[in-house]
Amino acid sequence: MGKLDGKYAVVTGAAKGIGAAIARKFLAEGVEKIALLDVSAIDPRSFDESGKRAFSYICDIGNEESVRETFAKIYEDFGRIDILVNNAGITRDAMFHKMTTDQWKAVLNVDLFSVFYTCRQVINPMRQQNYGRIINIASSSIRGNIGQCNYAAAKSGIVGFTCSLAKESGRKGITANCIAPGGTNTDMYKTVPQEVLEATLKRLPYGRLAEPEEIAGAAAFLASDDASYVSGQVIFVTGGNLS
Ligand SMILES: NC(=O)c1ccc[n+]([C@@H]2O[C@H](COP(=O)([O-])OP(=O)(O)OC[C@H]3O[C@@H](n4cnc5c(N)ncnc54)[C@H](O)[C@@H]3O)[C@@H](O)[C@H]2O)c1
Structure with missing residues (x-):
């Protein structure tokens, strides 16, 4: 089980x-069906060989119309959504004195407005079914990070949004939580300059970045009934790094 x-x-x-x-972790933990959203198509068989549990949906989460259409299709296909993970995100790093309005808006749109767009699609059905798990991926950058005023603002916005939604939704069986990963070994982190990476690794208690699977474990916990009374929280998955 x-x-x-x-x-x-x-x-x-x-x-x-x-x-x-x-x-992948959710599939290993037995989800009946999972919708995989991204800007381009995903081969669902690389997630689930049976072809019966994983489904790909092309969706630009920074575009409200695209989100509305995609979630309408998922409700048509699945009949219900129990768990929503708002994970997609981008960075457009620059020192604030050099940051363009485009860099600011792009990050606020994809990293913060998207969460408003997706949650709007699921909140009423979740309230009706008296059950829901909303997990929003924030970042340890909410504590401030050089070159990331836009990203830190968006991710901090997610935290305030999530804590408010948690308070509004408790009586309807819906939990809302954030995960704040530290530096994680993905393509996003590859944009970090080599000298910054080396300095970061020196000060990390584990001496290494997180692997994506180490973030996924926290998501599976928050999505499960083990976390039925956990809501409005930010779980920092930073390997003991407190800065
Ligand atoms: N990697 C890190 O060090 C790190 C640290 C803290 C938080 N995070 C957060 O974790 C989440 C995942 O990051 P990652 O490191 O896996 O990044 P990644 O760049 O490896 O993957 C991000 C995915 O989001 C998709 N995406 C981007 N814009 C999209 C859009 N408009 N619509 C739909 N999909 C879109 C991309 O196509 C990609 O598949 C992000 O929210 C990121 O901010 C990452």
Whole structure:
């Protein structure tokens, strides 16, 4: 028996990195069906050989119309959504004194507005079914990070949003939580300059980045009934790094 037997899940940004690891973990924990959302098509058989449990949906989460159409299709296909993981995200790093309005808007749109768009699609059905698990991927950058005023603002916005949604939704059987990963070994982190990476590794208690699978474990916990009374929380998965 898996922790997520019989559940219907959606993961955004599932093509690679942390999103793909979360989707694989959810499948291993028994989800009935999982919708894999990304900007381009994903081969669902690389997640589930049976072809019966994983499904690919092309969706730009920064576009409200695309999100609305995609979730309408998922509800048509699945009938319900129990678990929503808002994982997709981007960075457009720059020192604030050099940051362009485009860099600011792109990150706020894909990393924060998207969460509003997707949660709007699931909140009423979850309230009606008296059950829901919303997991939003924030970042340890909410504590501030050089070159990431846009990203830290978006991810901090997610935290405030999630804590408010948790308070609004408790009586309806819905939990809402954040995971704040530290530096994780994915393509996103590959954009970090080599000298910054070396300095970071020196100060990390584990002396290494997280692997995406180490973030996925926290998501599976929050999605499961083990976390039925855990809501409005931010779980920092940073290998003991407190800065
Ligand atoms: N890697 C890290 O060090 C790290 C640390 C803290 C938080 N995070 C967060 O974890 C999440 C996943 O990051 P990752 O490292 O796996 O990144 P990644 O770049 O490896 O993967 C991100 C995925 O999101 C998808 N995506 C991007 N824009 C999209 C859009 N508009 N619509 C739909 N899909 C879109 C990409 O196609 C990609 O598949 C992000 O929210 C990121 O901010 C990452």
